[in-house]
Structure formats: C-alpha cells, structure tokens
Amino acid sequence: MKYIYFNQESNWAEKLARPLQNMAELSTVVRKVMDRVRDEGDRGLLALTQEFDRVSLTDIQVSQEEMSRAVDLIDDELKAALKQAKANIELFHRSQEVEVEKIETQAGVQCWRESRPIDTVGLYIPGGTAPLLSTVLMLAVPAVVAGCPQIVLCSPPNRSGQIHPAILYAASLCGVHAVYKVGGSQAIAAMTYGTDTVVKVNKIFGPGNQYVTCAKVLAQQEGVAIDMPAGPSEVLVWCDDEARPDFVAADLLAQAEHGVDSQVVLVCDSPDYGARVEAELERQLEFLPRRDIIKVVLENSSIVVANEKEAIEVINFYAPEHLIIQRNTKSYQLADIANAGSVFIGPYTPESAGDYASGTNHTLPTNGFATAYSGVSLDSFVKKITFQEISKTGLTHLEKIISPMAAAEELEAHRRAVLIRLDKQ
Structure with missing residues (x-):
C-alpha cells in the first residue's frame, strides 16, 4: 500500500483513483x-x-x-x-x-403519495x-x-x-x-x-x-x-491509534478478496500506526486462500495519514461504498459524514456483518457515486405516485395562484382549464 500525507493542495482524484479500465x-x-x-x-x-x-x-x-x-x-x-x-x-x-x-395543503386541496x-x-x-x-x-x-x-x-x-x-x-x-x-x-x-x-x-x-x-x-x-452504477467493491477504514491493528487489517483484507479490481483505503493518524496495520496484513494474508487476488488489490490501495478534520474531508471526497470507523467513541463525527454507501461503527461492527446478516442492504454505490446515490432499499423496487383531489372551494383558492403564474408563462389553456370549472369564462 502506498502512503499519502494530507495536503490541501493534494490531487485527491489522482491519488485515490480507482483501478478502472478505459x-x-x-x-x-x-x-x-x-x-x-x-x-x-x-x-x-x-x-x-x-x-x-x-x-x-x-x-x-x-x-x-x-x-x-x-x-x-x-x-x-x-x-x-x-x-x-x-x-x-x-x-x-x-x-x-x-x-x-x-395532506391538506389548503382548504379543499388534498395531496398524497x-x-x-x-x-x-x-x-x-x-x-x-x-x-x-x-x-x-x-x-x-x-x-x-x-x-x-x-x-x-x-x-x-x-x-x-x-x-x-x-x-x-x-x-x-x-x-x-x-x-x-x-x-x-x-x-x-x-x-x-x-x-x-x-x-x-x-x-x-x-x-x-x-x-x-x-x-x-x-x-x-x-x-x-x-439501481445504480455499482462496480468493483471498496472500503475505507478510518481509525485512530487506539484501534486494534488486527481488526483493521482483517477489514481491509475482507474487502480486498472480492476481486483484483477492488480497492481498500486506510485513513489513520500516523505512519507508525499504518506500519502496524501493514504488519498485520502480512501476517493474516498467509492464512487466506485468495491471497493472490488480495496482493494485487493492496498494490492499488493507499494509507492516508490525516488528522480528524482532514480525515472527514478525505472520506467525503472519496465517498466510499463501505466506511468503517474504529475510533474513540467520542470521535465518530457521524454528523460530518456526508458521502458513504453504508457506515460501520465501532470495533465489533465488521463490514462482513452488513454483507450477510445484520439486515441492511449490501448493494451500494461505488466509484464515488455515494455523493449522489443511495444503496438499494425498499424504495428501489417501487414507484411513488402522487395523487390529489380538489373541491370547488379548493380550486377557487388555487385560482388566485394559478392564473397569474399561467399568464406569466403565457400558457393560456392552463389558466382557462381552471376558470372554466369556476364559471369565470
């Protein structure tokens, strides 16, 4: 894994680029x-x-x-x-x-979905x-x-x-x-x-x-x-020096074994901690049957050294599919996490739980699409249809809004469709 030291002038798009084909x-x-x-x-x-x-x-x-x-x-x-x-x-x-x-938006005007x-x-x-x-x-x-x-x-x-x-x-x-x-x-x-x-x-x-x-x-x-343009899988693990390196390494390895085009990122406080995680990666790697795949992934992955404020900036820029936070409970900063597919909090919440059994969905946006996409949910399988029912009294109230707006847009038929119902033409 390559080391990246936070710098506000850093070209994050280049340094954290996913291993994608032309x-x-x-x-x-x-x-x-x-x-x-x-x-x-x-x-x-x-x-x-x-x-x-x-x-x-x-x-x-x-x-x-x-x-x-x-x-x-x-x-x-x-x-x-x-x-x-x-x-x-x-x-x-x-x-x-x-x-x-x-919902009754005005007297006599009912809307629902x-x-x-x-x-x-x-x-x-x-x-x-x-x-x-x-x-x-x-x-x-x-x-x-x-x-x-x-x-x-x-x-x-x-x-x-x-x-x-x-x-x-x-x-x-x-x-x-x-x-x-x-x-x-x-x-x-x-x-x-x-x-x-x-x-x-x-x-x-x-x-x-x-x-x-x-x-x-x-x-x-x-x-x-x-559902979304979901491609190769990825994880970003954010931790402080108190996190157990073996836990962190295990999470990185779990994601890296998906395929050679996967990517893992570690964001930590110091290069010394990064070295401890790397040592754990080497130790645990020997026990894994998909180690050849994992080695390729690790070559395309990074360790970012950043303080808490900088780490949030990196996370929101990278917009990881999976975000794992292993930090002191007072330093989760969840309100500041704007872009992530799914977040795993604390030392006993491995990404594997979300992949299989906790209940949340593991089909998530990758390749930075978490800036605009959500993971699969019940809403992904339905269409939302809006309905409205308006009484004559309700339309009378709305006419005062519709008529000047339709006139301003020069859409006279829109205005007349209201007026004819109110016997105003």
Whole structure:
C-alpha cells in the first residue's frame, strides 16, 4: 500500500483513483455484446456463454428439477444461516414501509403519495471468483416485500453448466420466479431486450465487474432503469491509534478478496500506526486462500495519514461504498459524514456483518457515486405516485395562484382549464 500525507493542495482524484479500465474502450466492447444479444436472442446468449464462460449449454433457464436438487446439495448449517439472514433483511426492509398520509395543503386541496411495485425486476448475481449468494437475499427480499409481480435472476454458470446450488437455494427461499444461466454484460443485455427465454425487465439490480456496470449504463439508454452504477467493491477504514491493528487489517483484507479490481483505503493518524496495520496484513494474508487476488488489490490501495478534520474531508471526497470507523467513541463525527454507501461503527461492527446478516442492504454505490446515490432499499423496487383531489372551494383558492403564474408563462389553456370549472369564462 502506498502512503499519502494530507495536503490541501493534494490531487485527491489522482491519488485515490480507482483501478478502472478505459471507459471508451470498455463501452465499445460491451456495446457489441449488447447488440448481438438484441439481434440474435437466445442463440447469441448461448454463443457468448460458450465464448466467455467456456461452457456449452442447451437450456438457459434453470429447470424446476435443478432448483429442487439444489436444496439437497446445501448443508443444514448454511440453510439455517440463510433463513436467519433473510429474516433480518426482511425485518429491516419492512421497517421502511410507510403509511399513506393525506395532506391538506389548503382548504379543499388534498395531496398524497402511494407506492406501486415495479412490474418486472431483474437481479444480477455475480458468480465468477465468488458466488455471491448473499446478494440474492439483498435483492430478492426487498423485491418480494415491495410486491413486485415478476422477479427474475441471472447468474453465470460454472464449467459444468450449473449455477452454484446455494444461489439456487437462496433464490427459491426468497421466491424468485425464474433463474437464468447467463452472466456478464450478456446477462444485462438479455434482461434489457428480452429473448425467447429471458424476460425483458423494467429495472435491473445487482453488482458486477466493469463490464456488467458498463452494460447497465447502456441499458439505461434503452429505457431500462437500473439501481445504480455499482462496480468493483471498496472500503475505507478510518481509525485512530487506539484501534486494534488486527481488526483493521482483517477489514481491509475482507474487502480486498472480492476481486483484483477492488480497492481498500486506510485513513489513520500516523505512519507508525499504518506500519502496524501493514504488519498485520502480512501476517493474516498467509492464512487466506485468495491471497493472490488480495496482493494485487493492496498494490492499488493507499494509507492516508490525516488528522480528524482532514480525515472527514478525505472520506467525503472519496465517498466510499463501505466506511468503517474504529475510533474513540467520542470521535465518530457521524454528523460530518456526508458521502458513504453504508457506515460501520465501532470495533465489533465488521463490514462482513452488513454483507450477510445484520439486515441492511449490501448493494451500494461505488466509484464515488455515494455523493449522489443511495444503496438499494425498499424504495428501489417501487414507484411513488402522487395523487390529489380538489373541491370547488379548493380550486377557487388555487385560482388566485394559478392564473397569474399561467399568464406569466403565457400558457393560456392552463389558466382557462381552471376558470372554466369556476364559471369565470
């Protein structure tokens, strides 16, 4: 990890740059995949799966027999864990439901807002170097709570042409309606355009690599909504010299094992503390099976030495997907945290808890998008429709506002639509 010392003149955009590929080049590659799926449908999907995943398939959709067989392939301990995680996630997301409240803005003028579920949602579940079965829960549970009528899921097959049984079990547990053996940008394309097998969706959810993220951005241009441009995962850990270096190192390593394009950042008070964490990284790394991936990530990651005020500035500039704070309880400065996907507070709150079981959603904005995007929530799966009902008395009051404003905008038909109801023309 490279050291960065806080300086108000520092070029933070350069020093904390994410390890991203050339987007123009990436967009050209992904556009070709999108066009092929649009033009060739299932035939294109099967060919691309052969090309990218090195597996020859005859059926894209997972059969009911495969779904049922997955149940027997999962041990009881994992089943119990998934069920409890699902319960926690469901409880947290149900708490986001709100009662409809009618507001009388003026006498005789009632306004309110109601939620309606999105008709068809598509969930993308990465399955490359790590089958993200937890993401099934994070996306499917709020979709079910929201009442989405059709929930479909895409995940890449392994070399045997199968999706990891834990992903299938989680999908079944949550009530996903259809699962497809397709991954990468071609999966996003399939859900964008629809094929003979894959359902065209209204909105696409889920994390992925840079190709998947690029495909989601292109899907928006085709009129399909997305949750957010969520790409490679990242964490920023902010700590003081009192934090346990082994805890901090463990959090950095946990995030670094996602993939070679992930990034981790440590913000601490002194280079001496940074060195203690580095020593722990080296010690713990030897016990991890994905250490080759982690080593690449650490080469693209940083230790920032900054005081408390400076650290807040760095955090809000970087806008991390995950922010872990391990500091004296009087120094959390939570009110000053403006940009972060999800915040983990204190020594016994690892990011792993949010990834799996605490109840909050782990599908979060990355690459600095936390400056404007929120993580996935119940609201992500619904549309908000406003309603209003106005009495003649209410419209009489509003006419005094509408008429001069419509006249100022030179929209006479707007003004007359009010006056005709009040017998004023």
